[in-house]
Amino acid sequence: MSATLEEVKNESSQELAERVDRLRTLLNATLQGKADVIEYVLVCLLARGHLLLEDQPGLGKTTLAKALAAGLGEQFARVQCTPDLLPSDVTGFNLFNQKSQEFEFREGPVFADVLLADEINRATPRTQSALLEAMAERQVTLDTKRYPLSETFFVIATQNPVEQHGTYPLPEAQLDRFAMKLSIGYAAAEDEVAMLDRGILREGSQQRAESEAVFGPGELSELQRRVAAIHVGRNIQEYLVAFGQMTRGHAWVHLGISPRGLLVWQRCSQARAFLQGRTFVIPEDAQQTAGPVLSVRLGIDDLQPEQVIEEMLTEIPVPVQPSK
Structure with missing residues:
Protein backbone atom coordinates (compact mmCIF):
# COMPACT_ATOMS: atom_id res chain seq x y z
CA MET A 1 0.00 0.00 0.00
CA SER A 2 1.36 3.42 -0.93
CA ALA A 3 1.70 6.24 1.56
CA THR A 4 -0.06 9.59 1.34
CA LEU A 5 1.82 12.50 -0.25
CA GLU A 6 2.22 14.18 3.15
CA GLU A 7 3.69 10.98 4.57
CA VAL A 8 6.16 10.80 1.68
CA LYS A 9 7.32 14.35 2.41
CA ASN A 10 7.95 13.35 6.02
CA GLU A 11 9.65 10.05 5.23
CA SER A 12 13.28 9.67 6.22
CA SER A 13 15.87 9.12 3.51
CA GLN A 14 16.22 5.48 4.56
CA GLU A 15 12.47 4.81 4.41
CA LEU A 16 12.21 6.43 1.01
CA ALA A 17 15.24 4.50 -0.25
CA GLU A 18 13.54 1.26 0.80
CA ARG A 19 10.47 2.11 -1.27
CA VAL A 20 12.58 3.07 -4.26
CA ASP A 21 14.33 -0.28 -3.88
CA ARG A 22 10.94 -2.02 -3.95
CA LEU A 23 10.19 -0.28 -7.24
CA ARG A 24 13.60 -1.35 -8.55
CA THR A 25 12.88 -4.95 -7.53
CA LEU A 26 9.48 -4.84 -9.25
CA LEU A 27 10.99 -3.61 -12.51
CA ASN A 28 13.83 -6.14 -12.36
CA ALA A 29 11.27 -8.92 -11.95
CA THR A 30 9.45 -7.59 -15.01
CA LEU A 31 12.54 -7.21 -17.21
CA GLN A 32 14.75 -10.00 -15.95
CA GLY A 33 18.52 -9.85 -16.35
CA LYS A 34 18.59 -6.14 -17.25
CA ALA A 35 19.48 -4.49 -13.93
CA ASP A 36 21.70 -1.91 -15.64
CA VAL A 37 18.87 -0.84 -17.96
CA ILE A 38 16.44 -0.59 -15.04
CA GLU A 39 18.88 1.63 -13.15
CA TYR A 40 19.15 4.03 -16.08
CA VAL A 41 15.36 4.09 -16.49
CA LEU A 42 15.03 5.13 -12.84
CA VAL A 43 17.76 7.76 -13.28
CA CYS A 44 15.92 9.22 -16.29
CA LEU A 45 12.58 9.20 -14.45
CA LEU A 46 13.94 10.88 -11.30
CA ALA A 47 15.79 13.48 -13.39
CA ARG A 48 12.46 14.56 -14.95
CA GLY A 49 13.67 13.50 -18.38
CA HIS A 50 12.22 11.43 -21.20
CA LEU A 51 13.62 8.17 -22.52
CA LEU A 52 14.35 6.95 -26.05
CA LEU A 53 14.66 3.18 -26.46
CA GLU A 54 16.29 2.10 -29.72
CA ASP A 55 15.97 -1.65 -30.08
CA GLN A 56 14.42 -4.62 -31.82
CA PRO A 57 10.71 -5.44 -31.32
CA GLY A 58 9.68 -7.90 -28.63
CA LEU A 59 12.33 -7.16 -26.02
CA GLY A 60 9.97 -5.94 -23.31
CA LYS A 61 9.68 -2.19 -23.90
CA THR A 62 5.88 -2.09 -23.51
CA THR A 63 5.97 -4.44 -20.52
CA LEU A 64 8.57 -2.25 -18.84
CA ALA A 65 6.55 0.94 -19.40
CA LYS A 66 3.36 -0.67 -18.03
CA ALA A 67 5.15 -2.04 -14.97
CA LEU A 68 6.73 1.37 -14.28
CA ALA A 69 3.36 3.14 -14.43
CA ALA A 70 1.79 0.48 -12.19
CA GLY A 71 4.61 0.69 -9.65
CA LEU A 72 4.24 4.48 -9.51
CA GLY A 73 0.46 4.23 -9.19
CA GLU A 74 0.15 6.43 -12.27
CA GLN A 75 -1.95 6.35 -15.44
CA PHE A 76 -0.44 4.62 -18.49
CA ALA A 77 -1.18 5.27 -22.18
CA ARG A 78 0.29 3.92 -25.40
CA VAL A 79 0.42 5.40 -28.90
CA GLN A 80 1.35 3.30 -31.92
CA CYS A 81 3.02 5.80 -34.24
CA THR A 82 2.13 5.42 -37.93
CA PRO A 83 2.38 7.81 -40.91
CA ASP A 84 -1.36 8.57 -40.72
CA LEU A 85 -1.26 9.50 -37.02
CA LEU A 86 -2.39 13.11 -36.59
CA PRO A 87 -1.13 15.58 -33.96
CA SER A 88 -4.65 15.69 -32.49
CA ASP A 89 -4.51 11.89 -32.03
CA VAL A 90 -1.70 12.54 -29.57
CA THR A 91 -2.58 15.85 -27.91
CA GLY A 92 -6.39 15.85 -28.09
CA PHE A 93 -8.95 17.93 -29.98
CA ASN A 94 -11.98 20.18 -29.66
CA LEU A 95 -15.34 18.52 -30.28
CA PHE A 96 -18.53 20.51 -30.83
CA ASN A 97 -21.26 19.63 -28.34
CA GLN A 98 -24.59 20.19 -30.08
CA LYS A 99 -26.47 20.17 -26.79
CA SER A 100 -24.45 22.95 -25.16
CA GLN A 101 -23.54 24.59 -28.49
CA GLU A 102 -19.94 24.81 -27.31
CA PHE A 103 -16.65 23.15 -28.14
CA GLU A 104 -15.37 20.67 -25.57
CA PHE A 105 -11.77 19.55 -25.29
CA ARG A 106 -11.17 15.81 -25.49
CA GLU A 107 -7.83 14.87 -23.98
CA GLY A 108 -5.34 12.83 -25.96
CA PRO A 109 -2.97 10.16 -24.61
CA VAL A 110 -0.36 12.77 -23.59
CA PHE A 111 -2.55 13.50 -20.57
CA ALA A 112 -1.47 10.20 -19.04
CA ASP A 113 1.41 10.13 -16.55
CA VAL A 114 3.51 7.53 -18.39
CA LEU A 115 3.21 7.49 -22.19
CA LEU A 116 4.72 4.90 -24.48
CA ALA A 117 5.20 6.29 -28.01
CA ASP A 118 5.94 3.15 -30.01
CA GLU A 119 8.09 3.55 -33.14
CA ILE A 120 8.15 7.34 -32.96
CA ASN A 121 10.18 7.52 -36.18
CA ARG A 122 7.16 6.19 -38.13
CA ALA A 123 5.11 9.29 -37.27
CA THR A 124 5.32 12.31 -39.56
CA PRO A 125 7.46 15.30 -38.50
CA ARG A 126 4.31 17.29 -37.72
CA THR A 127 3.05 14.65 -35.28
CA GLN A 128 6.53 14.18 -33.82
CA SER A 129 6.72 17.92 -33.18
CA ALA A 130 3.36 17.92 -31.36
CA LEU A 131 4.56 15.18 -29.03
CA LEU A 132 8.00 16.70 -28.49
CA GLU A 133 6.45 20.10 -27.69
CA ALA A 134 4.30 18.42 -25.02
CA MET A 135 7.43 16.73 -23.66
CA ALA A 136 9.37 19.97 -23.47
CA GLU A 137 6.66 22.29 -22.17
CA ARG A 138 4.49 19.74 -20.30
CA GLN A 139 1.45 21.41 -21.75
CA VAL A 140 -0.77 21.34 -24.84
CA THR A 141 -1.88 24.51 -26.61
CA LEU A 142 -5.03 24.32 -28.73
CA ASP A 143 -6.78 27.38 -30.19
CA THR A 144 -4.69 29.68 -27.95
CA LYS A 145 -5.81 27.82 -24.81
CA ARG A 146 -3.23 25.98 -22.70
CA TYR A 147 -3.89 22.64 -21.04
CA PRO A 148 -1.26 21.57 -18.46
CA LEU A 149 -0.02 17.99 -18.45
CA SER A 150 0.95 15.94 -15.42
CA GLU A 151 3.82 17.50 -13.47
CA THR A 152 5.65 14.16 -13.73
CA PHE A 153 4.71 13.43 -17.38
CA PHE A 154 7.19 10.78 -18.58
CA VAL A 155 7.59 9.58 -22.16
CA ILE A 156 9.22 6.35 -23.25
CA ALA A 157 9.60 6.51 -27.02
CA THR A 158 10.88 3.61 -29.10
CA GLN A 159 12.36 3.31 -32.53
CA ASN A 160 13.46 0.27 -34.49
CA PRO A 161 17.09 0.51 -35.68
CA VAL A 162 16.20 -1.63 -38.73
CA GLU A 163 13.39 -1.33 -41.29
CA GLN A 164 14.03 2.37 -41.95
CA HIS A 165 11.97 2.44 -45.17
CA GLY A 166 9.08 4.88 -44.81
CA THR A 167 10.30 6.36 -41.52
CA TYR A 168 10.99 9.94 -40.46
CA PRO A 169 14.22 9.98 -38.40
CA LEU A 170 14.24 12.48 -35.56
CA PRO A 171 16.59 15.42 -36.25
CA GLU A 172 19.27 16.30 -33.72
CA ALA A 173 17.32 19.28 -32.37
CA GLN A 174 14.42 17.00 -31.47
CA LEU A 175 16.58 14.19 -30.16
CA ASP A 176 17.88 16.72 -27.63
CA ARG A 177 14.42 16.66 -26.00
CA PHE A 178 15.22 13.20 -24.64
CA ALA A 179 17.35 12.88 -21.54
CA MET A 180 18.68 9.42 -22.42
CA LYS A 181 18.91 6.84 -25.17
CA LEU A 182 19.11 3.18 -24.17
CA SER A 183 19.14 -0.22 -25.80
CA ILE A 184 17.66 -3.17 -23.87
CA GLY A 185 19.30 -5.93 -25.92
CA TYR A 186 18.64 -9.65 -25.79
CA ALA A 187 18.56 -11.38 -22.41
CA ALA A 188 21.02 -14.07 -21.36
CA ALA A 189 19.95 -17.67 -21.96
CA GLU A 190 19.20 -18.38 -18.29
CA ASP A 191 17.04 -15.25 -18.06
CA GLU A 192 15.07 -16.25 -21.16
CA VAL A 193 14.47 -19.71 -19.66
CA ALA A 194 13.23 -18.06 -16.44
CA MET A 195 10.97 -15.80 -18.51
CA LEU A 196 9.43 -18.79 -20.30
CA ASP A 197 8.93 -20.59 -17.01
CA ARG A 198 7.32 -17.55 -15.40
CA GLY A 199 5.09 -16.91 -18.42
CA ILE A 200 3.77 -20.48 -18.57
CA LEU A 201 3.50 -21.44 -14.91
CA ARG A 202 2.87 -18.19 -13.03
CA GLU A 203 1.21 -15.85 -15.48
CA GLY A 204 -1.55 -14.82 -13.06
CA SER A 205 0.75 -14.10 -10.12
CA GLN A 206 3.11 -12.15 -12.35
CA GLN A 207 0.27 -9.91 -13.52
CA ARG A 208 -0.73 -9.27 -9.90
CA ALA A 209 2.88 -8.40 -9.00
CA GLU A 210 3.07 -5.90 -11.85
CA SER A 211 -0.13 -4.17 -10.71
CA GLU A 212 1.15 -3.52 -7.17
CA ALA A 213 1.73 0.19 -6.62
CA VAL A 214 4.81 1.10 -4.61
CA PHE A 215 4.05 4.82 -4.82
CA GLY A 216 0.81 6.70 -5.23
CA PRO A 217 -0.34 9.51 -7.53
CA GLY A 218 1.65 12.71 -6.95
CA GLU A 219 4.39 11.07 -4.90
CA LEU A 220 6.88 10.94 -7.76
CA SER A 221 7.09 14.75 -7.78
CA GLU A 222 8.33 14.66 -4.18
CA LEU A 223 11.04 12.16 -5.17
CA GLN A 224 12.08 14.40 -8.04
CA ARG A 225 12.29 17.40 -5.73
CA ARG A 226 14.63 15.48 -3.44
CA VAL A 227 16.79 14.55 -6.40
CA ALA A 228 17.00 18.20 -7.46
CA ALA A 229 18.29 19.03 -3.98
Missing part, protein backbone atom coordinates in the same frame (compact mmCIF):
# COMPACT_ATOMS: atom_id res chain seq x y z
CA ILE A 230 21.29 16.67 -4.31
CA HIS A 231 24.43 18.80 -3.97
CA VAL A 232 26.63 19.29 -7.05
CA GLY A 233 30.04 20.75 -6.21
CA ARG A 234 31.59 23.44 -8.36
CA ASN A 235 34.42 21.08 -9.28
CA ILE A 236 31.89 18.60 -10.68
CA GLN A 237 30.20 21.37 -12.66
CA GLU A 238 33.56 22.48 -14.06
CA TYR A 239 34.19 18.85 -15.04
CA LEU A 240 30.90 18.73 -16.99
CA VAL A 241 31.56 22.07 -18.67
CA ALA A 242 35.11 21.05 -19.66
CA PHE A 243 33.71 17.98 -21.38
CA GLY A 244 31.00 20.05 -23.08
CA GLN A 245 33.54 22.52 -24.44
CA MET A 246 35.70 19.67 -25.71
CA THR A 247 32.80 18.26 -27.73
CA ARG A 248 32.24 21.59 -29.48
CA GLY A 249 35.69 21.55 -31.06
CA HIS A 250 36.38 17.83 -31.34
CA ALA A 251 37.41 16.42 -34.71
CA TRP A 252 34.97 13.49 -34.45
CA VAL A 253 31.98 15.55 -33.33
CA HIS A 254 30.01 17.80 -35.67
CA LEU A 255 27.41 18.80 -33.06
CA GLY A 256 28.58 19.43 -29.51
CA ILE A 257 26.65 19.42 -26.25
CA SER A 258 24.27 22.34 -25.78
CA PRO A 259 23.85 24.13 -22.42
CA ARG A 260 20.54 22.29 -22.08
CA GLY A 261 22.40 19.03 -22.57
CA LEU A 262 24.76 19.92 -19.72
CA LEU A 263 21.80 20.66 -17.44
CA VAL A 264 20.26 17.29 -18.29
CA TRP A 265 23.59 15.56 -17.61
CA GLN A 266 23.83 17.27 -14.21
CA ARG A 267 20.25 16.23 -13.30
CA CYS A 268 20.96 12.63 -14.28
CA SER A 269 24.13 12.68 -12.19
CA GLN A 270 22.06 13.90 -9.24
CA ALA A 271 19.53 11.11 -9.82
CA ARG A 272 22.26 8.46 -9.83
CA ALA A 273 23.72 9.86 -6.61
CA PHE A 274 20.24 9.68 -5.05
CA LEU A 275 19.82 6.05 -6.12
CA GLN A 276 23.26 5.30 -4.67
CA GLY A 277 22.15 6.73 -1.31
CA ARG A 278 24.33 9.86 -1.40
CA THR A 279 23.42 13.51 -0.86
CA PHE A 280 26.13 14.78 -3.23
CA VAL A 281 27.41 14.01 -6.71
CA ILE A 282 30.79 12.39 -7.32
CA PRO A 283 32.67 12.14 -10.65
CA GLU A 284 31.54 8.51 -11.07
CA ASP A 285 27.92 9.67 -11.28
CA ALA A 286 28.76 11.86 -14.26
CA GLN A 287 30.91 9.18 -15.88
CA GLN A 288 28.29 6.44 -15.51
CA THR A 289 25.51 8.57 -16.98
CA ALA A 290 27.62 10.10 -19.78
CA GLY A 291 26.96 7.37 -22.37
CA PRO A 292 23.13 7.27 -22.26
CA VAL A 293 22.81 11.05 -21.81
CA LEU A 294 25.31 12.24 -24.41
CA SER A 295 24.82 9.61 -27.12
CA VAL A 296 21.35 10.97 -27.87
CA ARG A 297 22.58 14.55 -28.44
CA LEU A 298 26.16 14.34 -29.78
CA GLY A 299 26.47 14.48 -33.55
CA ILE A 300 29.00 11.77 -34.42
CA ASP A 301 29.27 10.28 -37.92
CA ASP A 302 30.30 6.69 -38.71
CA LEU A 303 31.48 5.97 -35.15
CA GLN A 304 29.93 4.48 -32.03
CA PRO A 305 29.01 7.46 -29.79
CA GLU A 306 29.69 5.48 -26.60
CA GLN A 307 33.23 4.71 -27.72
CA VAL A 308 33.95 8.35 -28.59
CA ILE A 309 32.48 9.54 -25.27
CA GLU A 310 34.60 7.01 -23.37
CA GLU A 311 37.77 8.21 -25.08
CA MET A 312 36.97 11.88 -24.45
CA LEU A 313 36.31 11.21 -20.77
CA THR A 314 39.84 9.86 -20.38
CA GLU A 315 41.26 13.16 -21.68
CA ILE A 316 39.73 15.36 -18.95
CA PRO A 317 41.24 15.45 -15.43
CA VAL A 318 38.82 13.93 -12.94
CA PRO A 319 38.12 15.90 -9.72
CA VAL A 320 39.68 14.02 -6.81
CA GLN A 321 37.44 15.15 -3.96
CA PRO A 322 33.74 15.99 -4.31
CA SER A 323 32.55 19.21 -2.73
CA LYS A 324 29.97 18.45 -0.07
